[in-house]
Amino acid sequence: MGLSIVERPTPEDEAELVAACLAGDVAAQRALFRREFGRVNATIYRILGPTREVDDLVQETFIAVFRGLAKFRGEARLSTWIDRIAVRVALEHVRTRKGTPVSLGVLGADEPADASIPDAQAHARDGLRRLYAALAQLSAEARTAFALYAIDGRSIAEVARLIGTTVVTAKLRIWRARRELMKRAAEDPVLKELL
Amino acid sequence: MKEIRGPADKSGKIIIEAPQSDSRRDRIERNVFAQLAQMRVADRADAAVPTPPASNRRAWMFAGVGAAVAAAVILVVMTKSDAPAPAPIAEDTTPSRIVTPVGGESQFTVGDAVIVAASDTSVDVKRAPDGGITLVVARGAVDCDVAPRNQRPPFHVIAGDVSVEVVGTRFSVARTPSPRVDVVRGKVRVRAPGGTWLLAAGDSWTPPVSGSASEQVAEQAPVPQTPDPDIEIDRTPNRNSPTPTPTMSPHAQYQIAQKLEATDVARAAKMYRAIAASKDAWAAPALFGLAELEAKTNAAQALHDCNEYLRRFADSAQAEDVAWLRVEILRSAGRRDEARVAVTEYLRQWPQGSYAGIARRIASPP
Numbered sequence: 087m088g089l090s091i092v093e094r095p096t097p098e099d100e101a102e103l104v105a106a107c108l109a110g111d112v113a114a115q116r117a118l119f120r121r122e123f124g125r126v127n128a129t130i131y132r133i134l135g136p137t138r139e140v141d142d143l144v145q146e147t148f149i150a151v152f153r154g155l156a157k158f159r160g161e162a163r164l165s166t167w168i169d170r171i172a173v174r175v176a177l178e179h180v181r182t183r184k185g186t187p188v189s190l191g192v193l194g195a196d197e198p199a200d201a202s203i204p205d206a207q208a209h210a211r212d213g214l215r216r217l218y219a220a221l222a223q224l225s226a227e228a229r230t231a232f233a234l235y236a237i238d239g240r241s242i243a244e245v246a247r248l249i250g251t252t253v254v255t256a257k258l259r260i261w262r263a264r265r266e267l268m269k270r271a272a273e274d275p276v277l278k279e280l281l
Numbered sequence: 282m283k284e285i286r287g288p289a290d291k292s293g294k295i296i297i298e299a300p301q302s303d304s305r306r307d308r309i310e311r312n313v314f315a316q317l318a319q320m321r322v323a324d325r326a327d328a329a330v331p332t333p334p335a336s337n338r339r340a341w342m343f344a345g346v347g348a349a350v351a352a353a354v355i356l357v358v359m360t361k362s363d364a365p366a367p368a369p370i371a372e373d374t375t376p377s378r379i380v381t382p383v384g385g386e387s388q389f390t391v392g393d394a395v396i397v398a399a400s401d402t403s404v405d406v407k408r409a410p411d412g413g414i415t416l417v418v419a420r421g422a423v424d425c426d427v428a429p430r431n432q433r434p435p436f437h438v439i440a441g442d443v444s445v446e447v448v449g450t451r452f453s454v455a456r457t458p459s460p461r462v463d464v465v466r467g468k469v470r471v472r473a474p475g476g477t478w479l480l481a482a483g484d485s486w487t488p489p490v491s492g493s494a495s496e497q498v499a500e501q502a503p504v505p506q507t508p509d510p511d512i513e514i515d516r517t518p519n520r521n522s523p524t525p526t527p528t529m530s531p532h533a534q535y536q537i538a539q540k541l542e543a544t545d546v547a548r549a550a551k552m553y554r555a556i557a558a559s560k561d562a563w564a565a566p567a568l569f570g571l572a573e574l575e576a577k578t579n580a581a582q583a584l585h586d587c588n589e590y591l592r593r594f595a596d597s598a599q600a601e602d603v604a605w606l607r608v609e610i611l612r613s614a615g616r617r618d619e620a621r622v623a624v625t626e627y628l629r630q631w632p633q634g635s636y637a638g639i640a641r642r643i644a645s646p647p
Contacts, residue, residue, distance in 0.1 A: 112314070112598055116310065124301060127301065127306075128299040131299035131300070138540075141309055145309050145313050145316070152317055182428060214297065
């Protein structure tokens with residue numbers, strides 16, 4: 087099992103990076119993009135599920151980041167500030183596109199497939215489709231809170247901060263979402279297996 | 282694609298891995314910086330032209346196209362004489378007329394919609410008492426970015442006897458030289474003599490023609506059509522691939538070309554090449570996209586594209602990336618001496634660039 091160690095940037099590094107980006111240093115902007123891309127991509131993907139719109143929203147997030155960077159005051163970590171923008175973009179998208187069916191095999195088509203386990207692949211895709219179809223039935227807020235907590239692995243306090251609510255409200259939304267999902271899972275063995 | 286590793290763990294967490302390919306990341310990165318470059322140009326244009334209020338959340342993203350190109354030469358004629366020109370469309374039920382001159386382009390907002398009227402376009406804007414919006418295109422073409430209509434008032438575009446109803450969200454309607462609808466994102470419903478069609482992203486529509494003439498027209502102009510099970514379907518021959526059209530903005534064509542990269546490389550390359558040949562602001566990103574696309578299959582052509590890019594757009598924000606792409610293509614082709622020369626050229630121009638570290642390692646191997 088491999089171990090990778092990622093050096094967390096110090097606030098000073100972040101301040102320098104932000105200053106360089108604001109000064110129009112394209113190399114710094116690209117460094118910021120590449121440093122944050124993985125997390126932003128994962129967060130938006132986990133909220134939305136496999137849809138081509140993930141690319142658009144990741145793009146929209148980074149444009150908002152660079153356009154709004156002058157407003158970043160350094161009170162939180164830069165990554166937290168960026169995460170808030172990503173969640174806001176995703177949440178707004180879910181609010182306006184509620185009920186959009188999940189299309190599979192669109193995003194990630196350029197990822198190498200593991201041909202040795204075709205059945206497991208198909209099963210996983212089926213589970214994913216069912217999960218996001220079930221999530222699509224929830225309110226945008228509940229869906230986002232649940233995805234951030236249960237799929238993206240955030241703490242409840244972090245979820246509350248990201249969606250701009252109290253810990254109690256975030257907890258309630260997650261709890262309600264899980265309850266609704268479990269109801270559906272009672273009649274759906276594939277979804278039940280996933281949950 | 283490994284998306285799910287397995288069921289929820291003991292803490293109740295569901296483990297889903299997001300796709301993380303470098304090619305996808307690079308594509309998004311390229312788009313982000315191309316958009317930002319466009320916006321900087323638009324910002325400069327906006328400094329000289331009053332900005333209409335944009336209620337659509339994507340409006341500012343879209344603003345870079347038209348405003349940058351021709352904001353200063355827009356001719357906006359408001360039929361309501363007391364409306365301050367060039368103010369946005371008045372929030373009332375009185376029709377307003379937008380006219381753009383030949384060679385110009387006009388962007389305006391109506392409610393939550395952002396509209397770009399192409400060169401030589403005349404369009405009337407009507408607001409119904411219920412908030413519904415109708416654009417009547419007398420001539421030319423409009424490119425509309427509209428929010429999905431779930432709970433919102435209806436949005437229609439009428440071009441002659443063709444009516445387009447928005448389901449959501451971004452599309453172009455041309456009346457002249459002949460009616461045509463192109464959908465970039467979301468869905469629209471087209472009603473015209475002969476039937477009703479539901480178009481999805483990437484679809485294009487032109488009116489069906491009956492009889493022998495129909496076959497000729499169908500050969501020349503792709504007719505799309507995703508069937509809507511709830512409405513009458515005209516069984517005109519289908520052509521599902523999006524087609525570039527002179528009425529679409531280069532930005533819209535660029536977006537379609539990007540989507541086509543995954544499914545139809547040849548058409549994507551053709552679209553990129555057409556945009557790159559123009560003098561539009563999207564020519565540079567298109568040429569970069571073309572070079573990247575051809576780098577996978579045709580190194581010589583890709584190098585030609587890179588050289589052309591560096592000659593035409595030497596000062597652009599992406600010139601550095603193109604210079605490095607040139608290095609990568611040469612290395613992949615095993616042309617090591619030429620690659621070293623390209624690396625030296627890169628370092629001379631961008632000594633502190635994004636690829637400076639690896640460039641130095643290539644230039645001075647241990």
